[in-house]
Amino acid sequence: MSETVQDVSTLIISKLLANPKVPRDITGSSKIVEDLAFDSLAVMNFVMEIEDELDVSVPLDRLAEIRTIDDLASCIVSLKKGT
Numbered sequence: 001m002s003e004t005v006q007d008v009s010t011l012i013i014s015k016l017l018a019n020p021k022v023p024r025d026i027t028g029s030s031k032i033v034e035d036l037a038f039d040s041l042a043v044m045n046f047v048m049e050i051e052d053e054l055d056v057s058v059p060l061d062r063l064a065e066i067r068t069i070d071d072l073a074s075c076i077v078s079l080k081k082g083t
Contacts, residue, residue, distance in 0.1 A: 028070035
């Protein structure tokens with residue numbers, strides 16, 4: 001299956017919305033740390049959950065560049081395409 005950034009972003013948002021502590025008004029442009037109030041441990045745990053779901057591994061150097069949900073989705077799509 002060829003996943004688009006929009007597909008992955010939608011999946012990430014649905015996963016986030018399963019947590020009652022996460023704001024309900026999140027979008028792809030929501031900042032993971034600032035808007036969702038995730039600390040570094042919460043970010044790592046959440047990314048590991050997404051990695052397991054999508055069978056991909058996000059390298060730590062790429063993770064450092066991710067600010068928004070769409071950034072994470074773009075990173076995952078590019079990793080799955082091998083770029």
